[in-house]
Amino acid sequence: MKRVVAALGTLGLALAQEAHRVAITHPVSAFNRETNFLLIWVLVFSVLVFGVVAGALAYVTWKFRAKPGREGEPPQFHGNDRLEVVWTVIPILIIFVLFGLTARSLILVNKPIPGAMKVEVTGYQFWWDFNYPELGFRNSNELILPAGVPVELEITSKDVIHSFWVPGLAGKRDAIPGQKTLLHFTPEKPGVYYGFCAELCGPSHARMLFRVIVLSQEDFERFAQAAQAYTPPVADAQGQQVFQQNCMACHSVQGKMPPAVIGPELAFMGNRTSLAAGIVDYTPGTLKAWIRDPLSMKPGSKMPGFPQLSEQELDALVRYLDGLKVEGLDFKALPKF
Ligand code: HEC
Ligand SMILES: [Cu+2]
Incomplete structure (x- = not known):
């Protein structure tokens, strides 16, 4: 046990020392501040999309689970126009926002500096x-x-x-x-x-x-x-x-x-x-x-x-x-x- 703790401690220290080497999240130039800005927006949307999709999936699985005393096939649904429009339009909007932000960052970091x-x-x-x-x-x-x-x-x-x-x-x-x-x-x-x-x-x-x-x-x-x-x-x-x-x-x-x-x-x-x-x-x-x-x-x-x-x-x-x-x-x- 002691040895495991010591090994983990050493690993932690080594990682802390190495961390400075590959830290794009520790920006030291305008270029990397721009990259970081983009990274945060992409992360925010990823977390949002993951939360909504995983949440909806969990909710549906729980809500429509097999209940005692119910026999045969559950009622069948075919499509929901309003939902389908919503889940098409929202991702398209997200893509437009990310596209705009990416284009902005790319233009900024690629501009020649006089x-x-x-x-x-x-x-x-x-x-x-x-x-x-x-x-x-x-x-x-x-x-x-x-x-x-x-x-x-x-x-x-x-x-x-x-x-x-x-x-x-x-x-x-x-x-x-x-x-x-x-x-x-x-x-x-x-x-x-x-x-x-x-x-x-x-x-x-x-x-x-x-x-x-x-x-x-x-x-x-x-x-x-x-x-x-x-x-x-x-x-x-x-x-x-x-x-x-x-x-x-x-x-x-x-x-x-x-x-x-x-x-x-x-x-x-x-x-x-x-x-x-x-x-x-x-x-x-x-x-x-x-x-x-x-x-x-x-x-x-x-x-x-x-x-x-x-x-x-x-x-x-x-x-x-x-x-x-x-x-x-x-x-x-x-x-x-
Ligand atoms: C046939 C060509 C050749 C000869 C002869 C040669 N080298 Fe090199 N040397 C290279 C190459 C190519 C590299 C780059 C290797 C790499 O990093 O993959 C290198 C790398 C080095 C480095 C590291 C350079 C750095 O920037 O850190 C040193 C020091 C060095 N050589 C010293 C010598 C010395 C001293 C001799 C003579 C005893 C010698 N070399 C002979 C081709 C040669
Ligand atoms: Cu190479």
Whole structure:
């Protein structure tokens, strides 16, 4: 009994901690306040319809139940024009109201916001790329945005269909190869928001997450300026050499869009809160485990493992990667939503 209580307690705590990650009912942008408004109306009508239908059914079942002393078939009724008109007209009215509200919300959330900052979002099996064409830098798996500034995401995919979804900030948008879909919203509060791929896209679909890091405008300015003028720091010369020999064919560390993209941008690795599309928190330890054997952490991943690297080479490599960062910004200290 004690163990059951303890297990339930742990589950409750875990749920309470996780709750912030997928809370569309905890809106932090005008986009999601709109979604919530719609959700409440749909719920109100659903509860109303359920109450009336289930109530009528219960009443009829009870009222016309078999009574003692009554023999043979009960009296038969055929149709009731007035009732039939009522139960046709009321649902039609409900549908019209919901249609109107939905159309209103869709128009509002899809309206381009003047002066929005553009970010190109590209889905790959099983990670996300974020390029800032106007600001001239690129990051992967963590979308960094300024609070209070409208953003326009231009979403596409380079392989199969994915879907970009940050429940706390905005609705889902499919990432379709050869096509661009747009998503507009304005993040309001600095913090870390959890994102998901919401379209089954292969064996590690469930591990294709990401994070959105919303910074204050001053912090974002600092990051953007440092990212534009970025020269990758060399925290470990041997590590850099190991990187150039083994990793450079697929990974850029310049923080700029390379001519051909194969793997995620590693320029700001030391600033990351998460690793490998949000599947684990970023630490030098998880980074080392990932490089040695990514497939055990993410089945189907297109990153090969490096079991041939010695312990010492791996440590040097991790020191080098951890040193790739913009100094003076700590994203891990931000509140989580
Ligand atoms: C053949 C191309 C290829 C090579 C070589 C390669 N990688 Fe990768 N790497 C990838 C791909 C693709 C991903 C994305 C995997 C995923 O998330 O499914 C990735 C992901 C990563 C990530 C996680 C990135 C993030 O945004 O969190 C790190 C770190 C990484 N690789 C480091 C390395 C290092 C270090 C080496 C060299 C020892 C290396 N990679 C060699 C293709 C490669
Ligand atoms: Cu996906």
